[in-house]
Amino acid sequence: MYKVLVACRTGMGSSMLLKIKVDQVVKENGFPLSVEHSNLDAIDGQSWDAIITMADITGDVRDKVPYCIAIHNLMDKAEIKKGIEGFLEFRNNDK
Numbered sequence: 001m002y003k004v005l006v007a008c009r010t011g012m013g014s015s016m017l018l019k020i021k022v023d024q025v026v027k028e029n030g031f032p033l034s035v036e037h038s039n040l041d042a043i044d045g046q047s048w049d050a051i052i053t054m055a056d057i058t059g060d061v062r063d064k065v066p067y068c069i070a071i072h073n074l075m076d077k078a079e080i081k082k083g084i085e086g087f088l089e090f091r092n093n094d095k
Helices: 013-029 055-064 077-094
Strands: 002-008 033-039 050-054 068-071
Touching: 002 013, 002 077, 013 033, 013 050, 013 077, 050 055, 050 077, 055 068, 068 077
Parallel strands: 002 033, 002 050, 050 068
Antiparallel strands: none
16 A cells, blocks of 8 residues: 655645545545645655645646645546556555
8 A cells, every 4th residue: 555645735625625525436446545635744754655746836836745646627537537647656666
């Protein structure tokens, strides 16, 4: 099970919406992810396998986590699925 953080700058509106969609995608596809939600400050507090965030924020966090999934459209489950699949492929190739 991979530990993933869904985050935005404040940890309120956009990231909560994104977490709901991520949870749906994870459940629908049986992805091995444990998904948590917070603001960007939570990156420093724990060890994450990946972060899922809005594309305009990825430059701020890319060097703080092993993998960053950049999302352009919070409501696009196909985009979220593709991002998660990219992460899982990265992890499988990393072994």
